[in-house]
Amino acid sequence: xxxxxxxxVGVSQEDDEEEMEMDVKEEDDEDEENGEKQIAAQMMIGVxxxxxxxxxxxxxxxxxxxxxxxxxxxxGGGARRSRPLEEKERxxxxxxxxxxxxxxxxxxxxxxxxxxxxxxxxxxDVIAALARxxxxxxxxxxxxxxxxxxxxxxxxxSAGMTSSxxxxxxxxxxxxPATLQGVSSGxxxxxxxxxxxxxxxxxxxxxHYDLSSTAPAQSLGVVADGGEQxxxxxxxxxxxxxxxxxxxxxxPTKLPERDFAGTPYVPVYVMLPVRVINMKCExxxxxxxxxxxxxxxxxxxxxxxxxxxxGIVEAHAPQEYNWNGYQRxxxxxxxxxxxxxxxxxxxxxxxxxGDDVCIPLPHWVAEIGRSNPEIxxxxxEGRRNxxxxxxxxxxxxxxxxxxxxxxxxxxxxxxxVEFDEFFxxxxxxxxxxxxxxxxxxxxxxxxxxxxxxYPGIGEFQCYxxxxxxxLRKAAEMRGHSFWARGPDNAGSYNSQPHxxxxxxxxxxxxxxxxRFFLNWYSQVLLNHGDRVLSLAKLxxxxxxxxxxxxxxxxWYKAASHAAELTAGYYxxxxxxxYTAIATMLQKHGAALSFSCAEHHILEQQDHLRExxxxxxxxxxxxxxxxxxxxxxxxxxxxxxxxxxxxYNKILxxxxxxNDPDGRHFSSFTYHRLSPLLMERQNFMExxxxxxxxxxxxxxxxxx
Numbered sequence: 001x002x003x004x005x006x007x008x009v010g011v012s013q014e015d016d017e018e019e020m021e022m023d024v025k026e027e028d029d030e031d032e033e034n035g036e037k038q039i040a041a042q043m044m045i046g047v048x049x050x051x052x053x054x055x056x057x058x059x060x061x062x063x064x065x066x067x068x069x070x071x072x073x074x075x076g077g078g079a080r081r082s083r084p085l086e087e088k089e090r091x092x093x094x095x096x097x098x099x100x101x102x103x104x105x106x107x108x109x110x111x112x113x114x115x116x117x118x119x120x121x122x123x124x125d126v127i128a129a130l131a132r133x134x135x136x137x138x139x140x141x142x143x144x145x146x147x148x149x150x151x152x153x154x155x156x157x158s159a160g161m162t163s164s165x166x167x168x169x170x171x172x173x174x175x176x177p178a179t180l181q182g183v184s185s186g187x188x189x190x191x192x193x194x195x196x197x198x199x200x201x202x203x204x205x206x207x208h209y210d211l212s213s214t215a216p217a218q219s220l221g222v223v224a225d226g227g228e229q230x231x232x233x234x235x236x237x238x239x240x241x242x243x244x245x246x247x248x249x250x251x252p253t254k255l256p257e258r259d260f261a262g263t264p265y266v267p268v269y270v271m272l273p274v275r276v277i278n279m280k281c282e283x284x285x286x287x288x289x290x291x292x293x294x295x296x297x298x299x300x301x302x303x304x305x306x307x308x309x310x311g312i313v314e315a316h317a318p319q320e321y322n323w324n325g326y327q328r329x330x331x332x333x334x335x336x337x338x339x340x341x342x343x344x345x346x347x348x349x350x351x352x353x354g355d356d357v358c359i360p361l362p363h364w365v366a367e368i369g370r371s372n373p374e375i376x377x378x379x380x381e382g383r384r385n386x387x388x389x390x391x392x393x394x395x396x397x398x399x400x401x402x403x404x405x406x407x408x409x410x411x412x413x414x415x416x417v418e419f420d421e422f423f424x425x426x427x428x429x430x431x432x433x434x435x436x437x438x439x440x441x442x443x444x445x446x447x448x449x450x451x452x453x454y455p456g457i458g459e460f461q462c463y464x465x466x467x468x469x470x471l472r473k474a475a476e477m478r479g480h481s482f483w484a485r486g487p488d489n490a491g492s493y494n495s496q497p498h499x500x501x502x503x504x505x506x507x508x509x510x511x512x513x514x515r516f517f518l519n520w521y522s523q524v525l526l527n528h529g530d531r532v533l534s535l536a537k538l539x540x541x542x543x544x545x546x547x548x549x550x551x552x553x554x555w556y557k558a559a560s561h562a563a564e565l566t567a568g569y570y571x572x573x574x575x576x577x578y579t580a581i582a583t584m585l586q587k588h589g590a591a592l593s594f595s596c597a598e599h600h601i602l603e604q605q606d607h608l609r610e611x612x613x614x615x616x617x618x619x620x621x622x623x624x625x626x627x628x629x630x631x632x633x634x635x636x637x638x639x640x641x642x643x644x645x646x647y648n649k650i651l652x653x654x655x656x657x658n659d660p661d662g663r664h665f666s667s668f669t670y671h672r673l674s675p676l677l678m679e680r681q682n683f684m685e686x687x688x689x690x691x692x693x694x695x696x697x698x699x700x701x702x703x
Contacts, residue, residue: 271672303339392466455611456494525568
């Protein structure tokens, strides 16, 4: 039947074949009034429905008569009569018109709705995106069901769903198994995977907004006017709608929300724009900034966070610091009775995802780098990365007679002296110490400027002469001097684990040399953090200091955790790489700053699956490592957020539900202040979010 339909319609694009068939069938219903389709349908259903009183022996006699009747009505010989040429042209015109409308819809969703639709997207992609936004889970094969945070209606009622986690129905529906070579067989869901990997680790009750959760689709019948149940549809919330003269029970209108009234007070800070201080260390737009700060104060935001850029303050000569712009900014913040979080930014800004400003390292450091490029991190191909200084020079006097650690300490001490009154008055509540690229404690293993793209595994950054010197010393101490080299089978920036000999299952990462190298590589990272934070604690005694960790969640479900290994986190499936870092932070009384990884970005679900990513699993491994040693956790949003679903996900992470110890984050920083945030609707949502962070009741508890 489908073949004959395609012949009538003509050749069309492969992506729209099914839709074309539906259009042609609808046209047949409208134009062919001679009853051909009705007779064909009767034959397919069975003669029982056509002649219910006919005996079984008569049915076989009646069926040839039906076939003869159909043959006569269709032009003889059993062949379907050809459609008039003008009717075909009308079908083509309608199809072109439909495609033009579809193209405009897709363009609007891409531009205004932030839907990540492929170039040749069809109506299935649109339906899947909208379904995911409504809280449904859509698998690649089209299987669709509600997330397990939704529950079935109470018995005997057509409306009224309960959001209590104790009444949820939970059932795991496993996705298709991974087909990548080198990936451990046996797919596990996030909760199952982490339950096996982290025994005794707290995993919170899934959020209403955790779209990665799975659950069986609850269903209710579609009741026609006559009261007969005609089909069953899945449902995710309690509401009643009338569609096409049929009463559909249980279609969603609103997602349930947690009530955060009375929960612990979590301070909310807003990160100021990168351009707030210009390259001359002047406040770029004091009047505009003052207005924005007053608006933030009006909704009881606790304070603001600002980067103190090394490349601006100590730009021209060693130990010549210019804090003028920051002085004026801090004074403005104090007058409004806001708090300050400051970042000691020892890295360059520019060249990474989301960077729209270029703030390089100090000029005098760049001059040293031109004559001695070994001060920068270097990959296997010899490409230098001037984003930050190599940790190999932490104790090498190559910066005009000073080591890198001494340079960092002098800068922090100058800041502490310059703004002593702000420390004494408690205006500066926290200092985040930059420890690597983007201020994070990690190697620059995924530089966009060198061609890295998600979800590449990245490359090891240990090929400058100072890092190789350290590796050589470690190999000699181990008694295997020939191990003084980096892996030669670790692939390139955009490789995947199964494509390499080092990161594939059973690969070199788990051999004798691999374990030696990765232990040395991660220990260099740990030692760098230890040295810098010990001096930061000395400089900012009495003030909370923090260190920032990234959320490298791709390839987390692969055995090797390749992307984490190249970044310096020795965290394969048979080893915990974050406990040592948390212990080091606890040693210096430092807090952990970590992105809460909202993972509510629906259009990236397929990407996460393909990259064996597990943001939720990574987040809870890191958080439990920090909580096990009782260090505070500060957080920030990983992605731009202006919608209520995103804010609710952040709230669920900051204040975990049903945590047996009542643990929560110590503060949250919103990234970042912008004109978009200040738009009326966006700002109203943000104000509501701040109230809930503070544990206040809100007037509109529902979405």
